Amino acid sequence: MPQIIFTCDPDFNELALDEFRRDSVYGAPVAELAPGVWLAECDDGFWGLAESWQTKPPIFVRHLCPVDAVFPLTSTSDDIAGLAALAEAEFATVLDPDLPYSVQTRVLDSDLPYKPFDLNIALSGSLTEATGAVVDVRAPEQVLSVVCARLDEEALSRIAFLASQAADSGQQTAQFAFLGLSPTYLNISDWAGGVRRFAREEGQISRAEFKLLEALEVFRIDLPPRGVALDLGAAPGGWTRVLRQQEQFVTAVDPAELDPRLADDKAVRHKRMTAEEYLADEPDEFDLIVNDMRMDARDSARLMVAYSKQLYRHGLALMTFKLPGTDRKQIIDHAFGILRQRYEILGARQLFHNRSEITVAMMGKEQ
């Protein structure tokens, strides 16, 4: 059966596996290669599953890639040349020479004596030499995904042809590289395994900033020049800082203090009160409402519904659903039901920078 690899936050494994089972044809997980990294089989293969996830994107699955070739690793530096030769033999004829590409490697077994960078360089070197295709690691249109991992006995027993290779070597566990080529847009995330890192900047106020940066990128949100934004649950002010960098005028609502570095910024207005109090205080209208309040997702959704009349026509909203503990699926469904009264849901994703939460993008409905 065709194989694929998908990733998720390991704390949300069950919900991601539910999405895979629901949307694939006879999908079955084979092995967890590392926390939240699943090797799986399904009848419709990578292309069928990826197409259905284009129409109905998953929330919890972060990244998907095909497995077109499997390479047994020796755990020596010989693997680098071996993989480069395999990449050329298997993929040089299918790589589109006119489209930029990149090799994205994940090394999930710390015993292997090479790093992702070593393999990226070697494999792209041999592919570019064979095809003339140009490497663009920032904006590739096609990606050769390489996942190096160790399979235990149980996982090996489920994949007969891998088990026989391991048996030949007389070992209980065995390391393999799984390789697959795909158009970047079908991989759900443009980043290896869905791991999107941003450089830490001087002046950064909170780690939450990464969450907003990632959300703006994933949901392809362009903010209007000199727009007006409302930041609910703004303290200490990381999201407000990101919005200011994008030249928005920001009303920051939070009973807690904002970082003093925002105090001198005339384009930031701190309403030191709760979102409920600000709603009763004749609030303005906004191009964008963001909400990262630490609050039950359903209560937060009710507040967003109440705030929808403060959104200009075609205004956008972004919010996080906090999902500690149990009943996460029911809480999400309930919160979506509340939001749909006043919003069209544009997307929902558990971003790399989300912890025990998901991020939802919405547009106000005509009222």
Ligand SMILES: C[S@@+](CC[C@H](N)C(=O)[O-])C[C@H]1O[C@@H](n2cnc3c(N)ncnc32)[C@H](O)[C@@H]1O
């Ligand atoms: C996760 S923090 C927000 C972090 C912020 N996005 C940043 O980037 O710095 C959650 C905030 O929600 C605020 N909060 C909780 N309930 C609130 C309410 N009813 N109204 C306004 N803010 C609230 C808390 O005071 C807290 O500062």
